[in-house]
Structures are given as C-alpha cells and as structure tokens.
Amino acid sequence: MKRIATDKGYVWHELEAYLRKKGIQPQIPRKKNAGPKLGRPVQKTSPRFQVERTFSWMQRKFGRITVRWERIPQCFEAFLSLAITVLWLQRLLG
Numbered sequence: 001m002k003r004i005a006t007d008k009g010y011v012w013h014e015l016e017a018y019l020r021k022k023g024i025q026p027q028i029p030r031k032k033n034a035g036p037k038l039g040r041p042v043q044k045t046s047p048r049f050q051v052e053r054t055f056s057w058m059q060r061k062f063g064r065i066t067v068r069w070e071r072i073p074q075c076f077e078a079f080l081s082l083a084i085t086v087l088w089l090q091r092l093l094g
Contacts, residue, residue: 003027058083 004019005027019026058065062083070076 054084054087057087062088 003026004024008029008031010015010028011031016026016028062079064070065076065080065083068076070079
C-alpha cells in the first residue's frame with residue numbers, strides 16, 4: 001500500500017476518501033481546532049468601540065471636522081451635527 005504524508009492544511013474528508021479509493025493511505029495530522037463549529041459567540045460591543053468607530057467614520061468622510069477649519073464654534077457645531085446626521089441616515093437606510 002502506498003502512503004502520502006501532508007501537513008495540516010490538507011485536512012479534507014473528500015480528499016482522504018479519494019486517496020483511499022485509489023489505494024493510497026493518507027497520513028494527515030489533525031488540526032487542534034478541528035472540532036465542530038458551533039458558531040461565533042455573540043459579543044456585545046463596548047461603548048468605547050462604538051465611539052471610536054464613529055470618530056473613524058467622521059475622519060474618513062468629513063475631514064473638515066477632523067482638521068477644524070472653522071474658527072466660529074457655531075459653524076463647527078453645525079458641521080458636526082450635519083456629519084452625524086448623514087452617518088445616522090446612511091446607517092438607517094443601509
């Protein structure tokens with residue numbers, strides 16, 4: 001009987017069945033995390049992550065807010081409100 005040795009990247013049940021059918025004994029080590037996948041656990045996002053993500057979106061889409069070109073505080077607050085409104089609308093409407 002012939003043998004073939006591979007690394008852990010070739011763990012594939014159809015491949016093993018094919019090799020056995022051809023008279024070749026596969027020697028493929030099993031991966032440590034080869035158990036059944038039960039799905040990803042649901043993780044609640046932290047408020048800090050949500051704030052950081054919002055700032056990141058604003059920096060990418062609204063550079064005027066990041067640099068703060070406005071000298072008048074009311075103008076800056078107006079642009080900030082407009083940017084947040086646009087982000088909310090994009091999120092709501094998909």
